Amino acid sequence: MSTSFKVLTADTDQGEIWDAVVAGIDRCDVYFHRSLCQAFAAYEGCVARLAHFRHGDSVIVYPFFQRRIASLPFLQSPQDWNDYSDIVSPYGYGGPLAQIAADSEEESGRIWPEFLEAFHAYCLDHNIVSEFARLHPYLQNHRHLDLSNGLERRSTIVTVDLSQSEEEIWRGFTKENRKKIGRAQANGLRVEEANSPADVQLFSRLYHLNMQRLQARDWYMFPESWLSDLHARFSEHLTLFLVFEGDRVIAGGSMFHMNGLVSNFLSATAEDPGQCSPNNLLFYEIIRWAKRRGYRWYNMGGGYRTNDGVMRFKQNFSQHTEDFYTYQKVHLPQAYEALVQEWRQALPSTIELEESKYFPLYRMIPQ
Numbered sequence: 001m002s003t004s005f006k007v008l009t010a011d012t013d014q015g016e017i018w019d020a021v022v023a024g025i026d027r028c029d030v031y032f033h034r035s036l037c038q039a040f041a042a043y044e045g046c047v048a049r050l051a052h053f054r055h056g057d058s059v060i061v062y063p064f065f066q067r068r069i070a071s072l073p074f075l076q077s078p079q080d081w082n083d084y085s086d087i088v089s090p091y092g093y094g095g096p097l098a099q100i101a102a103d104s105e106e107e108s109g110r111i112w113p114e115f116l117e118a119f120h121a122y123c124l125d126h127n128i129v130s131e132f133a134r135l136h137p138y139l140q141n142h143r144h145l146d147l148s149n150g151l152e153r154r155s156t157i158v159t160v161d162l163s164q165s166e167e168e169i170w171r172g173f174t175k176e177n178r179k180k181i182g183r184a185q186a187n188g189l190r191v192e193e194a195n196s197p198a199d200v201q202l203f204s205r206l207y208h209l210n211m212q213r214l215q216a217r218d219w220y221m222f223p224e225s226w227l228s229d230l231h232a233r234f235s236e237h238l239t240l241f242l243v244f245e246g247d248r249v250i251a252g253g254s255m256f257h258m259n260g261l262v263s264n265f266l267s268a269t270a271e272d273p274g275q276c277s278p279n280n281l282l283f284y285e286i287i288r289w290a291k292r293r294g295y296r297w298y299n300m301g302g303g304y305r306t307n308d309g310v311m312r313f314k315q316n317f318s319q320h321t322e323d324f325y326t327y328q329k330v331h332l333p334q335a336y337e338a339l340v341q342e343w344r345q346a347l348p349s350t351i352e353l354e355e356s357k358y359f360p361l362y363r364m365i366p367q
Contacts, residue, residue, distance in 0.1 A: 003055045005118040010038045010048035018050045021061055025099050027139055028061075030237050030258040031092035037063050039230050040091040043222070045071075048090065051122070053115040057101035058108075060115045062133075063090055069129060069339070072362065074346035084335060085126070086360060089133040092256070092263065093299075095141045095327055096133075112144040123331040130336055130360040135325045138261060138297055142325035150328045152357070155306065156321040158314040160298040162262075162291045169287060177316035180277035181284050187276045189250075191285035194242040200231045203240055203252045203268065210268040222266075238265065241286055243278040251278035255286060260296035262286070283317060328359045336360065 008014040008021075018034045030036060034048070041048035044065065051062040069075075069084040089095055096115065100108045123131065135142045137157050145151050160169065170178065194203075204224040211220055231238055237258045243251040253267035269279060283300070290298050302324060303311030330336045339362040347366060358364040 003114065005122070006052045007122060008050045008052060010034050010041065021050065021052050025059065025061060025097060028097065028259060029093065029136060029139065029261050030256040030263070031090060031094050032061060032063050032097065033237065033258070035234055037090045039233065041065055043226060051119055053118060055111045055114060058099065058111050060096050060098045060111065062096040062119070063094055064088065065090055074343050076342065083127050084129055086129045087131040093134055093136040095135040095145070097136070097139060097141050098144070108144070120331060127332065129330070129332045129339065131329045131331060132359050133327045135327055137322035137324050138299060142327070145327045152326050153323050154326050155302045155324045157302040157324050158300040158318050159320050159322055160287055160300065160318045161320055162295050162298055166288065166291060169291065172318055174316045177280055180280040184276040184278060184281035188245070189276050189278055189281055190244050191241055191282055192244060193289070194240050195231065195235060197228060199240060199242065200228050202249055203242065204228070206249060206252055206270060207266055207268040209271065213271065241282060243282050245274060250274060251282050253282055253286065257290065257295060261299060262290040262295050262297070263299040264301050287317065
């Protein structure tokens with residue numbers, strides 16, 4: 001039985017092959033889509049690639065970003081690292097995803113070790129120091145990556161089972177959540193699907209003001225032009241909702257959706273949203289929208305920390321959770337240790353590092 005391993009690059013004539021390969025995977029989510037990977041690769045200044053492994057009729061795909069090591073700011077001699085890079089999964093949930101012929105456990109047990117070996121060989125051949133992937137909670141691709149000892153459970157995410165009736169979903173909300181939704185409706189708040197360029201610009205301004213109040217990291221300050229382009233290019237799988245109080249927009253949120261799955265992207269609330277809990281109404285209407293269009297699961301995501309306010313808010317809508325895993329691997333141990341050592345030496349003496357799970361450690365920016 002023939003076996004092949006290829007790595008495709010998004011911004012080349014291989015892009016159409018990427019599209020065809022991903023289209024052949026029944027369970028692929030939006031985060032494996034080339035257009036979305038390209039958009040975030042351009043934003044982050046890296047290269048989007050797709051590993052494509054085939055064994056007979058079985059396939060594994062793995063989108064990843066390849067980042068230059070030489071651009072790290074702490075390096076004393078960046079030219080020494082010109083040929084080196086590392087790997088991270090694109091925005092959202094990713095990692096390797098398999099479609100196994102005849103859904104055979106025996107075939108799965110054979111193909112995964114072969115893929116991992118082939119991918120490690122690719123990393124060695126291309127001076128890739130390390131690899132980090134945020135795995136997909138719903139697709140559960142973590143189940144096969146414990147073969148390489150780099151698997152770690154990080155947190156839980158809240159999901160809503162959209163196969164339930166609307167009444168069952170409503171009963172799954174907390175009493176307080178139902179009360180807040182009713183109050184918002186009684187006070188005339190309304191949620192509208194809003195995807196025009198003007199709507200996206202309006203939401204972008206609301207989002208930036210919200211991020212500034214939260215003192216969010218620069219990475220989250222997506223430029224208005226970038227968001228507008230993303231909505232225009234990806235409109236089939238990205239939908240924006242706005243919450244209105246009269247003519248004033250007081251909250252909004254955008255959702256990715258594909259192949260039965262809906263996932264939160266961005267959300268924002270006005271500085272003075274009033275007393276009517278617009279976000280409770282917003283996510284209720286998103287759930288109804290997704291349910292009525294035949295989606296199977298709504299991934300609300302998790303919190304920033306265990307049982308924080310964000311997580312507790314989401315659990316007002318569902319008690320169903322999934323584990324969120326990451327996967328990491330050092331492909332070039334000596335290079336990795338050299339980078340960590342130089343990174344430590346560049347830190348100000350006033351910073352005391354505690355044990356950190358951040359990976360790769362040399363890319364951590366101490367707070």
